Amino acid sequence: MLRSRTFRLVLVVLVVVAAAALALTYIPSNHYIVLPDRARPTDPLVDVPGEQNGSGDGGIYMVDVRIGRANLFERLFPGLQEGAELLPERVINPEGVSDTQRRRSSLNEMSRSQLIAITVGLRELGEEVDIEAMGAEVVLVQPGAPADGELEVGDVIVAAEGEDVSSTSNLQRAMSDLTPGDQASLTVERGEGERVEVTLGTRASDQDPDRAVVGVQVQDAEEFRFPVDIEIDAGSIGGPSAGLAFALNIVDELGDDVDRGRTIVATGELTLEGDVLPIGGVKQKVIGAREAGADLFLVPDRNAADAREAADGLEIIAVSDFDEALSALAAA
Numbered sequence: 001m002l003r004s005r006t007f008r009l010v011l012v013v014l015v016v017v018a019a020a021a022l023a024l025t026y027i028p029s030n031h032y033i034v035l036p037d038r039a040r041p042t043d044p045l046v047d048v049p050g051e052q053n054g055s056g057d058g059g060i061y062m063v064d065v066r067i068g069r070a071n072l073f074e075r076l077f078p079g080l081q082e083g084a085e086l087l088p089e090r091v092i093n094p095e096g097v098s099d100t101q102r103r104r105s106s107l108n109e110m111s112r113s114q115l116i117a118i119t120v121g122l123r124e125l126g127e128e129v130d131i132e133a134m135g136a137e138v139v140l141v142q143p144g145a146p147a148d149g150e151l152e153v154g155d156v157i158v159a160a161e162g163e164d165v166s167s168t169s170n171l172q173r174a175m176s177d178l179t180p181g182d183q184a185s186l187t188v189e190r191g192e193g194e195r196v197e198v199t200l201g202t203r204a205s206d207q208d209p210d211r212a213v214v215g216v217q218v219q220d221a222e223e224f225r226f227p228v229d230i231e232i233d234a235g236s237i238g239g240p241s242a243g244l245a246f247a248l249n250i251v252d253e254l255g256d257d258v259d260r261g262r263t264i265v266a267t268g269e270l271t272l273e274g275d276v277l278p279i280g281g282v283k284q285k286v287i288g289a290r291e292a293g294a295d296l297f298l299v300p301d302r303n304a305a306d307a308r309e310a311a312d313g314l315e316i317i318a319v320s321d322f323d324e325a326l327s328a329l330a331a332a
Contacts, residue, residue, distance in 0.1 A: 029075035032067055032092045036083040036284040039063035039265045039292035042242075042249040047231040050254065058295070060252055061265040062245035063288040064237055065281035067092065069099075083287040083310070097142060104153060105140040105217065106238025113240035114232040115224050116270050120243075120322050121250030122228060123274075130225040131272070133166040134158070135189065137221035145215020146201040151188065156221045158195070159187035167220050178212035180204035186214075228254070241279040243270035244298065247322060248329075258329055265289035266298040266325070274322035278302040286310040296332060298325055 039061040070078070070086060078084040093102050119129045135156040141147050157165050160174035161184065178184060179202075186198045202212035232246055245266040252258035267285050268276040279285075282303040287310060289297045296315050299307045304318035317332065319325040 025071045025073045027072045029070045031070045031086045033070035033074050034085040035066040036287035037064045037066045039288045046249050048253045058259040058262040060249040062242040063285045065284045083284045108139045109240040110238045113243040117243045117246035118230050120274050121247040125255050127227050132223040134221040136168045136171040136218040138216050140217035142215040147214040147216045155188040180212045240269040241267050244268035262295040265294040268300045276300045282306050283310040
């Protein structure tokens with residue numbers, strides 16, 4: 001009888017604990033969780049006319065991370081998932097930026113990274129790429145900022161304070177004489193060539209209280225003219241960190257056999273000059289590379305120390321620019 005009661009009591013406790021744990025998975029927390037995502041081949045994402053087939057094995061892979069709002073169970077027990085990292089909401093969505101706004105900004109970064117990757121890859125192969133500076137494109141409007149309701153994502157600022165704007169650096173220079181609280185006069189192109197004159201208030205920058213800002217994030221707006229019709233479709237993947245992998249894939253398909261039958265995973269944001277910039281989530285990306293059976297993992301040199309901490313036998317190659325990445329793969 002005692003054994004039976006004990007068994008029933010233990011069973012009830014287990015059921016209650018399981019029900020509580022299940023309930024916690026449906027309750028969102030105020031943190032986000034970053035998780036590894038298995039590396040994937042770039043070949044199906046990059047369409048290159050006249051591409052050459054390699055050895056049939058291996059290939060160039062990109063790797064991303066999964067980011068989402070953590071539920072209370074994940075918030076309390078993040079260590080149950082390998083590589084999980086909890087981050088406060090302000091780190092993921094600063095200044096009240098919504099998930100939707102962050103996602104749209106991330107997709108804009110991906111779109112630009114593809115154009116840069118095509119440019120760097122083609123230039124490595126000796127092709128000419130023409131780039132025309134068009135202005136400063138709005139990629140994020142901060143809620144409650146002076147620009148909120150006045151500027152839109154996709155607007156291209158072509159003039160500020162009476163000065164022509166062809167890049168983000170031009171915009172910063174044109175607004176450098178303003179102090180927080182001043183009015184800023186902007187000309188933006190919206191839609192199909194429509195020009196709109198906008199006058200906005202300004203506020204102090206969070207990073208520099210003496211600098212006047214209107215509350216937008218911008219990137220260089222440029223028109224790229226490629227001699228080869230290359231298309232990249234990354235679907236719902238966002239961010240700029242696949243740039244290095246895409247450029248390596250283009251060279252692999254149109255020029256040298258870069259992978260030589262190996263599974264090469266690469267991460268890093270590319271600049272138009274071919275520099276490889278650091279990225280986030282590198283420890284999770286190492287796990288994603290390992291899960292894909294990577295032979296080598298190329299990372300920006302500033303991420304190398306963190307990557308090696310999670311390598312677990314995976315060979316990490318640190319690179320600072322695109323030429324160094326190609327040379328390292330040729331020598332490895």
